Amino acid sequence: MLKQPIITVKNLVKNYGSFEAVKGISFEVYDGEIFGLLGPNGAGKTTTLEIIETLREKTSGEVTVDGFSIDQDADKIKQRIGVQLQAAGYYPNLNLSELIKLFCGLYGIDKSATEMLDKVALTDKAKAKYKDLSGGQKQRFSIATTLINNPRIIFLDEPTTGLDPQARRNLWDLIREIRDQGTTVVITTHYMDEAEELCDRVAFVDGGHIIGIDTPNSFIDQLVASGFERKKQVKLANLEDVFINLTGKEWREG
Numbered sequence: 001m002l003k004q005p006i007i008t009v010k011n012l013v014k015n016y017g018s019f020e021a022v023k024g025i026s027f028e029v030y031d032g033e034i035f036g037l038l039g040p041n042g043a044g045k046t047t048t049l050e051i052i053e054t055l056r057e058k059t060s061g062e063v064t065v066d067g068f069s070i071d072q073d074a075d076k077i078k079q080r081i082g083v084q085l086q087a088a089g090y091y092p093n094l095n096l097s098e099l100i101k102l103f104c105g106l107y108g109i110d111k112s113a114t115e116m117l118d119k120v121a122l123t124d125k126a127k128a129k130y131k132d133l134s135g136g137q138k139q140r141f142s143i144a145t146t147l148i149n150n151p152r153i154i155f156l157d158e159p160t161t162g163l164d165p166q167a168r169r170n171l172w173d174l175i176r177e178i179r180d181q182g183t184t185v186v187i188t189t190h191y192m193d194e195a196e197e198l199c200d201r202v203a204f205v206d207g208g209h210i211i212g213i214d215t216p217n218s219f220i221d222q223l224v225a226s227g228f229e230r231k232k233q234v235k236l237a238n239l240e241d242v243f244i245n246l247t248g249k250e251w252r253e254g
């Protein structure tokens with residue numbers, strides 16, 4: 001993969017009053033990768049994402065997205081990215097088809113609702129209300145809304161939190177498909193198995209600093225090479241494997 005940066009963050013600082021939430025971080029996201037921001041609660045992940053998305057003011061530093069600066073070209077950046085809305089942003093009385101049409105109207109883009117719902121395997125729910133969807137379906141729908149403007153990059157903040165193992169796997173497949181079609185994906189997650197499985201590269205954020213950035217395999221290999229060993233022999237399967245095995249792997253109403 002060509003390592004062409006599509007997002008560049010340099011010395012980004014964000015203060016809330018006297019509290020320093022982001023303390024001068026620098027990193028790049030490469031075009032066409034799934035990039036994960038990992039770290040404990042309060043590390044500064046959401047703050048960093050929202051600054052890149054032009055939704056929050058930075059205190060200082062430089063951020064460019066697809067060649068545009070967040071200082072001068074926020075509107076151009078908004079046209080090139082897809083951001084998941086919080087659930088509260090969906091009109092409760094509209095069905096999925098109508099919601100997609102509403103988003104198309106907001107973007108000034110003529111797309112068929114069926115085409116967008118088909119991308120996330122929700123065509124059979126076109127007439128359903130958002131509130132009547134399962135957790136996995138809600139996430140898939142909100143990912144569909146991020147794709148309406150053919151974005152170069154989509155941002156997913158903890159998209160699989162609260163989902164069952166199959167629904168999570170379905171979402172991983174969907175996110176990989178989106179990446180394979182050329183869209184860069186920036187994701188936050190607290191699930192390390194998810195980051196290991198899904199992300200091409202990850203950055204660990206802690207206390208407003210980036211404390212490591214690499215591919216999952218490289219991080220793990222370095223740790224093992226340093227002499228680290230897990231205390232217990234790892235079992236050949238885990239309870240999640242049992243769950244998947246008992247309940248089936250097929251695409252369901254996740």
Ligand code: ATP
Binds near residue numbers: 042045048
């Ligand atoms: P989580 O994993 O819990 O989502 P996070 O890494 O996304 O955490 P942020 O939401 O970016 O963390 O928050 C970073 C720090 O900044 C936290 O200590 C938080 O309390 C603080 N913070 C975030 N937003 C504000 C705000 N609007 N005003 C004041 N402090 C804030």
